[in-house]
Amino acid sequence: MKNRFAISPPLAALILAVVLFLLSGLLPNGYGSDMEVARAQAINILRLSVFLGIIAAGQTLVIISGSEGIDLSSGSVVTLTAILTYVTVNGEDEKVLLALFISLGVGALVGLLNGAGITFLKISPFVMTLGMSGVVTGAIIIANHGNVSGKIAPIMTRLIARPLSPSIPIPNALIIWLIFGFLMWLLLERTAFGKNLFAIGVNRVTAKLSGVNVTGMNLAAYSLAGALAGFGGFLVVGNTGVVMIQLGQPFLFPSIAAVAVGGTLLSGGKGSYWGSMAGAIVLTLITSLLTTMQMPESVRRMVLGDTLLLMISFYGRQKALRQ
């Protein structure tokens, strides 16, 4: 194995993000030499990355679990739990915890159904979760008939959207994300669950022969992924304060892209959540840069596609057939 690029994908993505951000200062309407504006912009981009990052967490788990693992239902689960939170809380601080549990529970239930279809009925994850996404969207449409009434609670805005304190301008969402990232690292690297998840991602047969409960792990991975998407929905509505039927869908494919950019193999068995976090930051950064550059939508999409291709060409390459 030639070690030409000893640098790890998460680090590479992070370096790319920093370089891009520094370069963006040179743009006509960039921050220029104003450090105050630069800092505010950087923090804002990080704050926006949080939501994509959290939604990419569940995606990371199912992708690591291998066997073409993917969760295409996460976008609609985000919408569903955002709406459920919005309706349940209805402006009252004391119902926030209940809404959080509902979000996690409903997400986990959808994930469990995904896992059951994939594990027991041998439906490929791509179409199973795609079908489930349709079912969830259908349920949302019926449940609220196109409009919902509710309100988020002040405490949610305080804990998610606002900075830590007036003197420390670090958004709370970012702190939640850091704690979350640490927990994800613990889960993946320091628990039996994490070890087994990588094991089934590499090879299900050898994992099974080594005593891993493959069926149980698969169900757990999809349920947890659903619950994390549910948590994402809870956070997103806490940040935006409004809900709409298309709230979660725009996060879906970017969440997969974030995982890939972070160096997690889409074929499973290899990856990290740090990578997905870095990927979420890079993607959010590029998207917001393209927006501030005021390019037409068509050019924006083309540049985003090109950048993505460039990034995965750099370290997303698979093994050569000839060895």
Added chain:
Amino acid sequence: MKRLSWDLMMTRYPAFFALIFLVLAVVINFILQPNMLSQETLNNNLRVFLPIVLLTVGQAIVILGGGIDISVGATVSIVNTILATRVGLDGSPEKMWQFMAISLLAGALAGAINGFFIAYLRLQPIITTYATSFLYGGFALYILPNPGGGIPASVAEIYRSWTPLGIPLAFYVMGTILLLWWYLYSTRFGRFLYAVGGKAQAAYETAVPVTWVQFSTYVISGLMAALSGIAITMLSGSGNAEIGAAMTLTSVTAVVIGGTALSGGIGGVAGPLMGALTLGIIQNIISFAKIDTWWETLVKALIIVAALATPGFINLFRRRRG
């Protein structure tokens, strides 16, 4: 003996369920819409189904070769915007044929770009074609920022109502595709396709030109997407850069309902073709069953999930018993 024949049917003919679903869907549709098999209604339906059928066939070939193509919808959009802006409502039929040829080239080029990144640079198919879907979708939007443009009515009319010998045009197109596929299947390329999709490493070690086969599946898919784009443009008669966006995931679902496994190397093209028709008929059934508009999305999704789950349920049940 009976059990053996069932297992044989399942493994040797993965399209078996697709045929059952199709027949079932046709029967239900026939009950709800008794004039379904009249020449006019049949043509009306098939001309709507044909674009997604064409797209699904291309998708099926990529999937058989072990890949997936998320950019096909964007290629449809490119072709649609090229035709709608360059030919125009008052363009001549000759101009239309000329730009149809250009569209096919554009589709093949889009597929070749995908193929280059995936087969030669060895990037992961889902994420690569997702990236190029932005590239192509953005390009389509660049050609035609706002919906508009069009193609001459005389050409659109050929697609919409030409029924040679009383049989809708779509039948001839689907028949030609199936014949071409069966020819391809019998050639060395057909063998290679299944070998690469089944296990690329093993195929490589037995001297199958893996890279070249993978590359060509994406070119075929690009060409089929271009054909699909031509069909949908002739159907709608106008241009819209977002026209193909919703078609991509439908084509993947149709492939799987058609019994072709996403893991590659298992299945065929006839099954996915039937899968695409079934999805179209399901949409028909839903509109004829007078389901409340609010319920449509859920009912359709539930039917699709049920269709996906049925083979699994039957196998599970049989294994428990046997």
